[in-house]
Amino acid sequence: MICHFATLFDQNYLSRGLCLIESLDRVLNNSYSLYILALDENVVDYFAKHKRDNITVLTLSQLEGFYPELSAAKNNRSKVEYYFTLSPILPLYILENFKDCDRITTLDSDIYFYATPAEIFSSYDKDAVLITPHDFSSRLQDLARYGKYNVSFQSFPNTINGLSVLKDWKEKCITWCYDYQDEKTGYYADQKYLDDWQQNFDHVKSIDLKTCGRAPWNISDTAITVSNDSFLIGNKPLIYYHFHSLRINDRCVTHGLQGYEINGISIGVKKVYSTYILALYKYNKQINQLGDKAVIRININSKSSNILQFILRTEIGAIVLSSKKVLFFNLKIKTNLIRLRNYLKWQN
Template identity: 30%
Template sequence: MNSNDKKISLPRLYIPSNEKIVNPLSTGIKASNLSKKNTQKRIDPQFYNQQHDLNNHFCVIVGSEYVLKIIALQQSLMQYSEKFTLWICCIDPFAYSLLKEMSLINVNLLQVEELEDRELKAIKRKRKVNEYCWTLKSVLIEYLLVNYDLPSILYCDGDLCFFSDPNIIFEEWGDHSIFLTPQRDRDWVEKMYGKYQAGLIGFKNDLYGLKSVRWWKNKCIDWCSAEAEEGKFGDQKYLDYIPIYFPKVKISNNLGINAAPWNCIYNNDYKIDKTKNDIFIENDKLVVYHFACITIFTENDFDLWSLGEISIPNNILNHIYTPYLERIQFVLKQLKDKFNKDTKQFLSKKDINKAQTLYKDSQLRRKMNQSNHFMNFSMIISKERLIQGLTSYYSLEPV
């Protein structure tokens, strides 16, 4: 460990977006006299897991449109992680009240108001919902590291889902302060939108972890738009500079961490296969997949890539997408049967006729996905031609 990374005895203060970092000793101000908002932990004991030192920590931001996906994410962590804490920041009352009612295991809930100061509230009025959520990522990460003195935090987009033990991520992260995952996209995409994926990113509670996340926060507060311009895009393009400006950055080499459509479906030519219960991308076990741009119309109707029409290979449909859709279907059933919810309120209001990569899940479709050469036939049979029709049908059976 670098000597500069050792924790000092002074309290680590959460720095609101419009305030500068102040060392209490350098000003003569007692730490107890500093703003209560900076240091107060607003904890509802019913939803706060105090055994956080033993866990890997994940955080996510959720609004009402992402509730189903967040629950699926939590369930995947429950399946594959022995010890974890998932911190969920809810940006609207609907998401907070529902998740509070569900009392999800190993989950700590926060309301966005706990993070917001006057500057952020002003920004909120000017930016789109997705842009404001991007702005909040670094704010949330710093808030959790400092207010709860967590050793590290891994931010996850709400549409991630785990397929094996996430401890693989923390092992690769090791002693580094920052964890980044490459986009692995086309060159022009990375040049415009960024080399590193902002949907999975980690920071340690040490010198460089805090410095880098605060640098990122200040950049996002200054500008965070969904329209790329002059070398900037949302919160993501800024990440290009983190390995340049800060030491102790780990850039993942694992193809199974933050796998996604842009690096597994319409880019690259990775071999993806299933061995027993594990899915492999080349020689790397699939740890977490990014199900970006999925729209949920009904429990069986989905747009698997809303940005355009793409062809998803059957092995990826079978081994990756079908298990995820089953999770979504299970969550919908749970909300209906156990919590007596009208599931329509969780579904997309978009026009299904405008879906780009429409997928209708059914037992027949899953059977068709098992082969790259599945053929469909149709017949019109009358009473007079019944014998001929049945003869034709039985002729299709394998010998």
């Protein structure tokens, strides 16, 4: 069975998109198709030069021509809010225009697969709409007010019910999709709408697999072990991780975990992050884009004139030592100071 995926990104997230593709190649052996909504001409140009049979590039003008009602939304919200608005538009466009696609699964571009997602699809009915719970850690339960589900991995069958869900979501996002919580309705961006799907539609299933949807907001309650270069949760492989808020500038990385009350990082989590950081660093060099300065949301400035200044200013983060090594640092942990001093001494 061929899995059909979709994602969207602009130039600032191109290297993340390439990481996503690399991970899909590895876990699915190229047995998948990927639709990419290119949010600017730089992404269009990149894939025009690097064509692949299993990748279809869509443009904003295609979707905006098919759904002219997008015009009003584009003019009454910020760029990132417009990108949020496109969350239901992209899968709906694919299902309405590519009839051989029996199911489309949309992915945030900063997801990275460590094992095949086949178990996700085999665990639920073929007619099910699949959504991903935040599964907030015990210390972060109050964040559920912004939405029980995260719009990062969701899957829609090409059925009357699947299309009905998407059309309803589309109408709501075009009407209201902003980067703050509405005081009257409680809506927040594109994700709060998902809270009501199980009550309002048939066959909507929450992906309650601990091997999926791991992210900064739940990783503190998830034990990850490493076995023969595989990452395990319990005795099952970690399927994917969502690297929300990670920012990289050249060798300097702000992983954003401290924003979710995580200060001590386990060996397993460090290795999960190291794999992704090294891939991101590789693709940044490949496309000659060493920084995240132009990222339009949650842009944590990790750029510094030198690594020492970055470490002292940031206090918690990581640095890329080489193409195979990442050093995590935390100036709030005394033992880490010794490691940093030794590293800086070695550098000099």
